Amino acid sequence: MPSGLRTAFIYTPRFLEFDYGPGHPLRNERLELTYDLISACELLPIPSARYVEPEPATDEELLVFLKPDYLNVLKAADAGHPPLEAFRYGLGTSDNPILPGIYRWSALVAGASLLAMRLVESGEVRTALNISGGLHHAGPGSASGFCYINDAALIIADLCRRGHRVAYVDIDAHHGDGVQWAFYDTDQVLTLSIHESGHTLFPGTGFVEELGEGKGEGYSVNIPLPSSADDEIFLWCFNEVIPPLIDAFQPDILVTQLGIDAHRTDPLSHVGISLGAFVQTVRRLKGVCDRWVALGGGGYDLRNVARAWTAAWAIMNDREPPALLPESFLARHGGLGFSDLTFIDAPAIIEGKAKARAWEEARETVGLLRQLVFPRHGI
Numbered sequence: 001m002p003s004g005l006r007t008a009f010i011y012t013p014r015f016l017e018f019d020y021g022p023g024h025p026l027r028n029e030r031l032e033l034t035y036d037l038i039s040a041c042e043l044l045p046i047p048s049a050r051y052v053e054p055e056p057a058t059d060e061e062l063l064v065f066l067k068p069d070y071l072n073v074l075k076a077a078d079a080g081h082p083p084l085e086a087f088r089y090g091l092g093t094s095d096n097p098i099l100p101g102i103y104r105w106s107a108l109v110a111g112a113s114l115l116a117m118r119l120v121e122s123g124e125v126r127t128a129l130n131i132s133g134g135l136h137h138a139g140p141g142s143a144s145g146f147c148y149i150n151d152a153a154l155i156i157a158d159l160c161r162r163g164h165r166v167a168y169v170d171i172d173a174h175h176g177d178g179v180q181w182a183f184y185d186t187d188q189v190l191t192l193s194i195h196e197s198g199h200t201l202f203p204g205t206g207f208v209e210e211l212g213e214g215k216g217e218g219y220s221v222n223i224p225l226p227s228s229a230d231d232e233i234f235l236w237c238f239n240e241v242i243p244p245l246i247d248a249f250q251p252d253i254l255v256t257q258l259g260i261d262a263h264r265t266d267p268l269s270h271v272g273i274s275l276g277a278f279v280q281t282v283r284r285l286k287g288v289c290d291r292w293v294a295l296g297g298g299g300y301d302l303r304n305v306a307r308a309w310t311a312a313w314a315i316m317n318d319r320e321p322p323a324l325l326p327e328s329f330l331a332r333h334g335g336l337g338f339s340d341l342t343f344i345d346a347p348a349i350i351e352g353k354a355k356a357r358a359w360e361e362a363r364e365t366v367g368l369l370r371q372l373v374f375p376r377h378g379i
Helices: 013-017 029-040 068-079 102-121 151-160 177-182 231-249 275-286 302-316 327-336 352-372
Strands: 007-010 049-052 127-130 166-170 189-196 220-225 253-257 292-295
Touching (some): 007 102, 013 029, 029 327, 068 102, 102 253, 127 302, 151 166, 151 177, 151 253, 151 292, 166 231, 177 189, 189 231, 220 231, 220 352, 231 275, 231 352, 275 302, 292 302
Parallel strands (some): 007 049, 007 127, 166 189
8 A cells, every 4th residue: 555645535327326315305416416526626636545336244243232132124125025023123204214235335335434443443544534424323233314334333232342432422413312322321431422412313312421331421522502503603612622532531543423414404404504514514523533534424415414424525635625616526526516616604693682592502512521521531
C-alpha cells in the first residue's frame, strides 16, 4: 500500500441494488448522490486518500453481535417472502419491510463498516468513512427504525473483544438506542448521543437518566434536545458535553454516526440546524481522537445528505468544499430541486419565547450531565 495514506472512502455501486420500496423515507439513491458530489468536487483523487470497495460481512463476522436465530430469519427473508414469526423480529413492518435482497444489502453495509474499522484499527489509515452505515436502531435480535443490522454496534463489539476502548458519538436527530443498549453495562465503551428528545421523536428513548448500569454506569450519555433547538443550542450542548468527556475517556478509536436528519428541512424530525452547524460539529470531532471510523446515518432530504457527507469527507482530508455546487453535478441532478446553489446554507437561528424555552431546557440537561456524569470521569 502507498505510504502517506490518511483516509479511506468505502463505497460500491452495489449499494444501489437494494431499494426499500416506493414511499419509504430511506432512499438509497442518496448514497449515489453523495458519491457523485464528492467526485464532482474532485475530492476522491487525493494522494493521501484511498477508495475501497467492500464485500458483504460473513456469518461468522455478523455473529459477533447478532443472535443466530435472528440472522437465520433475516437470511430467510432475503427472497422477499416473510418467514414464520418474522414480525417477532421486527421484520415486515412499514419501517422494516421484507423485500428481495434485504439480507444481502444489510450484510454488504455491515461489511463496509467492518472494512472501515479494520483499515483504521490496523493503522493503514487514520480515518475511514462508510456513508452507507450508521444503522443504529437495530438490536442483536431484531430490526428497528429502517435498520436491519446495526453495523455501528457490530464494529464496536468487534473492537471490544480485542481490548480497545471505544467512544461512540451519534449526532443523528434520532437517539442511537441500539448502540446504547448493546454496551449499557460496560465501561469499555462510552456512548454519547445528541438528538431530539424522545418525548417528541422515535424511538422515545435517550433521556439524561439513561446513564448505564453496573460497570457501565456513567458511560451512557444522552443530550436530548427540545424540538425547537437551533444551531446555537445544538452546538453549545455538543461542545459543553461531548469533547470534554471524550478527552477524559481517552478512547483508542472513535466511531461516529453522522446523520443529517437534524437539519431544518428534514421531514422526519423537528429540530432545525443548518449544514454549517453540522460542519462545525464534524470539524470538532476530527480533533478528538487519532483514529476515526465515520458512518453515515439518517437524512431524508437528499439535498442535505449529499452536501453534508461531502463536506465531512472534505474535512477529513483537510480540504474545503467549494462555495457553490459544481455545475457538472447540477447538470446531472438539477431535477432534485437544488434551489440554493450554495454548498453551506445560512445559519439556523430562532428567536423569541421558543428560543428562551429551548435554552432553559438545554441548560437544565447540561447541568444534570455535569452533576451525574462528569464526576465519574474526573471532570
